[in-house]
Each structure stands twice: as C-alpha cells, then as structure tokens.
Amino acid sequence: MGSVLEDAATGRPLWGVDLATLTGALSGEARFAALRADAQEQAADAETARRSPLTRVRATGLLAKPWWLPVLQGLDPYTETVRALHGVALAPEAVAPFPYDWRLAVAYNGALLARAARTHLTRWRERVAARPEWAAAGARQPRLHFVAHSMGGLVVRAALEQDPELAADTRAVVTVGTPFLGSVKSVLALNLLHAQAKPGRLVRRVQAMAATLPGVHDLLPGYRCLDRGLDIERLTPGDVARLGGDRDLASRSLAEHARHRANGFVLPGHRAVVGEAQPTMQTLDEQRGRAGLAVVAGRQHAFDVEAAGELVRDPATGIPARRDASGDGTVHLPSARTGTEAVTYVYGQHGTLMRHDEVLRQIRRIALERPQGPHLGDGTGDGPGLETPHLGGTFGEPLILTATGLDSPAGATLSVRSATTGRPGHPLTLHRAPNRTDGALSASFTPDAPDLYRVTLDTGRHTPVTQLVLVTPPDA
Structure with missing residues (x-):
C-alpha cells in the first residue's frame, strides 16, 4: 500500500493523498471503484510488464503521509527511510525510490523493478566513472542494495529471480516485515463482508476492491493455516473463493507458494528485519456466519511442522500443538524469515517499522557494511x-x-x-x-x-x- 496512485488519464489521485478517500461519504466510493482491477490488470504478469506495461493507473511516488486500511491497519510514510539512505550514500542520486502499482501481481511489478534497477545501476556507474576523485577516495564498482518493506520484499525477490544477471550485480537485500509465506490478514480482508453483520461504508469499499486485486491475493498464506481441529490445512483456491476472494487469482498465488517451496531461491546478501512481540493473527478458524456465509476468525497461534512435514502433536491427545509464534501484528515470525538470512528482531508494528529508530539504524549499518548492532528482540516473542x-x-x-x-x-x-x-x-x-x-x-x-x-x-x-x-x- 506504500505507493501513491493516480488515474493516468486525468491525474486524479486515487490512493495515499487525501484522507477523505477513507472517510468521505461519496468521494471515496468513486476512488475505491477506480482501484478495482479490471480483467486486463488481473491477467498482467511478468511478460506483460516486459512487452506492454499497463497505463490505466500510475504510481507517482512513495507514500508521504500516514495511511490506513481496515484489517491491514496503519502504514507510515517512507520519508525517514529515504533520508537515512541519503545520509550514508555517496550522493543522494545513488538512492532511487521505486513506487509501483501494488494492486497488481508481484511478478508483474518484479519485472518492472528489474528494468528500473538495471537502468539506475547503469546510470550511477556512469556517474561514478565520471568522478575520478570518488575513485581516488576508494569508491568501488557500484552494485545494487535493495531496501524493501512488506510486499516490496516479494517484488525484489521476483525481480532477482527473473533476472539472474541483476542478482549477480546485487550486494545486499534488506527486507523489513516481508511476508515470504504470506499473511492471514489478506484472507481476513477478503472476508470482511462475510464476517461483519453490518459492514461499514469503508469496509464494504475495501472488500469490493480487495476481491479483484492480484496483489492482495499474492499475500495469501502459503503455509498450513486453516485450523480443522485435528488437522491444519493449506488454503485451496476453493477455500479462498468461499471466503470472499477470487478463485483464479488465488490459484495463481498458491501455485507460486508451491514453486517457492520447491525451488528455495536465495536472495543475495539477505538481511531480514523482523518485528516481534506484537499480537499477530497467525492461523484461521472457519465458522458459519449469517445466511450460511463462510466466516474466518484470525487466531494468535501457529503450528509447528517436523522436518518430514508432519504436524507436531500433543502426545497424549493427538491434537496439533499450538503456540504463539508472535510477529509484527501483520506478519508472523516464520513468514518474515526465509531461513537463509541474518535476522534482526525489533519490537514494532508492521506498518510503522520504516520509521522505527532501531530499524533505521540497522538499515544504515547494513548499507555501510558494518557489523550488526545489538538486537532489541531475540525472536522469542517476549517484549512490549x-x-x-x-x-x-x-x-x-x-x-x-x-x-x-x-x-x-x-x-x-x-x-x-x-x-x-x-x-x-x-x-x-x-x-x-x-x-x-x-x-x-x-x-x-x-x-x-x-x-x-x-x-x-x-x-x-x-x-x-x-x-x-x-x-x-x-x-x-
């Protein structure tokens, strides 16, 4: 949600500018309707981005003011993050923000990022080569350093998977609160109309929008999250459709999760900053709501899986063993880690991590290739x-x-x-x-x-x- 969006034909702001979009009685209705993905946008993939990028909605910049959505909650602007990177870069032009249309598929935006990153790196290398005093001061051949929040980490992964040469030119990837395994909050957002007896105006608009968006479906949890009592299952496209989402978009997203489980792509120089100790929905409990509609409630516990893929169960009852894995309020700890990276834990909420003093300090240290500083958290989930x-x-x-x-x-x-x-x-x-x-x-x-x-x-x-x-x- 962290990029400002506008109507490309009229220049009318659609997202991230005017709080009346969220609170207004009428103006917000048209803007949320315009944010729904049409058939062409739903079908857009990496090949679409390379051949004929979409033009109906345009991303104009990173979020510059606080924003908010039901279930997904608050999101702070990225102003402090950009300022922190400017402070450690050779020159401000070395830092290139990448706004993107977060409504669309991760694979589509990954292809756009790959092209933008290559263009930026080429131009910056030319700039450095033209400044002999920088070379004399010890400046090295420039490489890429990605700093990504939330879905942005998935977009970076897609870009580097699609372009191995770009991955070879990447020195480090810093992900902050990235849901590599997805987040159950995406299901709760799709389920809003079913779950609320009298959904409010904003809730209705958000659900109608979310149900059409590939980007929201790309955040579906790929891990075993649906609590059936004696078994914990992965979501199926049919489950997602029954709970308010789109079957085809869910099928594509869940297939991507399966591919990542099989392939295990490793991000180069990956450092993960992970929020912990925040009450976090980790699994789903399906119920029956009004008029027979399927309703899910988020639960603040997860389930462990053994190396062989079997659930850890209570030896006396055979019931799957539940534990609170903690998280940042949106992404639980196992989802924010890939298992191949260095991890820094902080006590912080998902949407406000990018203005968190400790996160900014770690981003600066990693950019300067300094040793990791002391952690605020320890990965146990104990803390404020x-x-x-x-x-x-x-x-x-x-x-x-x-x-x-x-x-x-x-x-x-x-x-x-x-x-x-x-x-x-x-x-x-x-x-x-x-x-x-x-x-x-x-x-x-x-x-x-x-x-x-x-x-x-x-x-x-x-x-x-x-x-x-x-x-x-x-x-x-």
Missing part, C-alpha cells in the same frame, strides 16, 4: 506489544487500546495524538484488561473528532511501539 481495533473506530465511541508483554503498568505510558495535525493527546491510564488471561493492560480512549490517530506505547526501556487507528464518522 500493542493491540488496536483492526477495523478502526467510529466517532463518539470509545476505542479500547491494549498493551501486552508488560508485567505491570509501572513506568509505561500509552498516549494518543492526531497523526494528521500532530495535535497532542493526553497519556492514558493502563489497567488490567478485563476478560484477558494473558495479563494484558488496556485503556479506553474516546476521540474528539474523526481523524487518523497515532497510538504510542513507551516502556521507557525500548524504542516506543506505535500504531495508527482511523476513526470515521458514523455511517448514514
């Missing part, structure tokens, strides 16, 4: 976590905000402020959360206006954990 309403809030109704992983509220503060104006809010008082058995702490916040709010949990010992929450006016 933040949980906010994944469907947002409605003006006039209180939001329940929850802090996890804390022994007590002593020394911890939870605060809310406007993410659009910076208007500060007041610290909230944390109490033991009712109806929770994990010792979580919670606070209630009643917003005074529809807005995008930033929630911050500060323990005084770690980099603060933040998340964004959209509060909309009541539906008419």
Whole structure:
C-alpha cells in the first residue's frame, strides 16, 4: 500500500493523498471503484510488464503521509527511510525510490523493478566513472542494495529471480516485515463482508476492491493455516473463493507458494528485519456466519511442522500443538524469515517499522557494511506489544487500546495524538484488561473528532511501539 496512485488519464489521485478517500461519504466510493482491477490488470504478469506495461493507473511516488486500511491497519510514510539512505550514500542520486502499482501481481511489478534497477545501476556507474576523485577516495564498482518493506520484499525477490544477471550485480537485500509465506490478514480482508453483520461504508469499499486485486491475493498464506481441529490445512483456491476472494487469482498465488517451496531461491546478501512481540493473527478458524456465509476468525497461534512435514502433536491427545509464534501484528515470525538470512528482531508494528529508530539504524549499518548492532528482540516473542481495533473506530465511541508483554503498568505510558495535525493527546491510564488471561493492560480512549490517530506505547526501556487507528464518522 506504500505507493501513491493516480488515474493516468486525468491525474486524479486515487490512493495515499487525501484522507477523505477513507472517510468521505461519496468521494471515496468513486476512488475505491477506480482501484478495482479490471480483467486486463488481473491477467498482467511478468511478460506483460516486459512487452506492454499497463497505463490505466500510475504510481507517482512513495507514500508521504500516514495511511490506513481496515484489517491491514496503519502504514507510515517512507520519508525517514529515504533520508537515512541519503545520509550514508555517496550522493543522494545513488538512492532511487521505486513506487509501483501494488494492486497488481508481484511478478508483474518484479519485472518492472528489474528494468528500473538495471537502468539506475547503469546510470550511477556512469556517474561514478565520471568522478575520478570518488575513485581516488576508494569508491568501488557500484552494485545494487535493495531496501524493501512488506510486499516490496516479494517484488525484489521476483525481480532477482527473473533476472539472474541483476542478482549477480546485487550486494545486499534488506527486507523489513516481508511476508515470504504470506499473511492471514489478506484472507481476513477478503472476508470482511462475510464476517461483519453490518459492514461499514469503508469496509464494504475495501472488500469490493480487495476481491479483484492480484496483489492482495499474492499475500495469501502459503503455509498450513486453516485450523480443522485435528488437522491444519493449506488454503485451496476453493477455500479462498468461499471466503470472499477470487478463485483464479488465488490459484495463481498458491501455485507460486508451491514453486517457492520447491525451488528455495536465495536472495543475495539477505538481511531480514523482523518485528516481534506484537499480537499477530497467525492461523484461521472457519465458522458459519449469517445466511450460511463462510466466516474466518484470525487466531494468535501457529503450528509447528517436523522436518518430514508432519504436524507436531500433543502426545497424549493427538491434537496439533499450538503456540504463539508472535510477529509484527501483520506478519508472523516464520513468514518474515526465509531461513537463509541474518535476522534482526525489533519490537514494532508492521506498518510503522520504516520509521522505527532501531530499524533505521540497522538499515544504515547494513548499507555501510558494518557489523550488526545489538538486537532489541531475540525472536522469542517476549517484549512490549500493542493491540488496536483492526477495523478502526467510529466517532463518539470509545476505542479500547491494549498493551501486552508488560508485567505491570509501572513506568509505561500509552498516549494518543492526531497523526494528521500532530495535535497532542493526553497519556492514558493502563489497567488490567478485563476478560484477558494473558495479563494484558488496556485503556479506553474516546476521540474528539474523526481523524487518523497515532497510538504510542513507551516502556521507557525500548524504542516506543506505535500504531495508527482511523476513526470515521458514523455511517448514514
């Protein structure tokens, strides 16, 4: 979701510019309708990108202001990331942002990235060759260094798989919160209409859009995630269609997961930055909703699989053994790692990782080829976590905000402020959360206006954990 999109014919902004797209009664309807993928966009693949790139929607830049979607939640801009890379590059022109139409297939965008990266590398090498003083100062033959967040890591993998020569010219790939095995949140986004008794205006628009998008289907979990009680199954295209998605798009995406399991492509110089300790949906429990519609609920536990592919089971009951694998609130830990990379763990939410001080520090260190710094996390999932309403809030109704992983509220503060104006809010008082058995702490916040709010949990010992929450006016 991190690229600004516009209508190529009219220049009308469609995504990432005007918050009224998310909160408006009428204007958002037309924009969400325009974001739905048509038949040509759904069929676009790597060959399409190489021969005849699509032109209906244009990606104009990286996100420059906070954004938000139901279920997928908040996303911070990439301004701080670009600034951090400028600070360690030989010159600002060495850094090339790559906005892309995230609605479309990963393979399509990978082909576009491969071409853009080759063009950029060629031009930069020419620039370096024309500056003999840089060579005298020890500048080496330039190679590529990718820094990618979320789906961006999948796009980088696609680009390097499609172009082995580009992979050979790549020094390092840094992925931050990339769902290599997918995320169950993509299924929850497709299932929105089924799951909500009275879906709100924004929820209806998002589901209608998501059901048409190859990009959303490319985030489907490829691991065993559907809890059948005595067995845990992988999703099938029929499952996805029953839960609100598109059968054909799901078939293509799940086939890609199977191909990656078989091939095991290794990203060159891969370093993964992984968020942990955040309450994260990891598997799905299917139920029956109103009118017989299939409904899935996300569960905060995963299942281990032995080397032979068999589920780890409780020896006494034979029931699959459940455990909380933790994650960044969107991507659980096993999905954010490929098993062949160096990993840095941080306490942070998926959409706000790219402005997280520790993530920025690691990105700079990796770019400078310095040894990895000390980790904030350790991969165990123990640490401060933040949980906010994944469907947002409605003006006039209180939001329940929850802090996890804390022994007590002593020394911890939870605060809310406007993410659009910076208007500060007041610290909230944390109490033991009712109806929770994990010792979580919670606070209630009643917003005074529809807005995008930033929630911050500060323990005084770690980099603060933040998340964004959209509060909309009541539906008419």
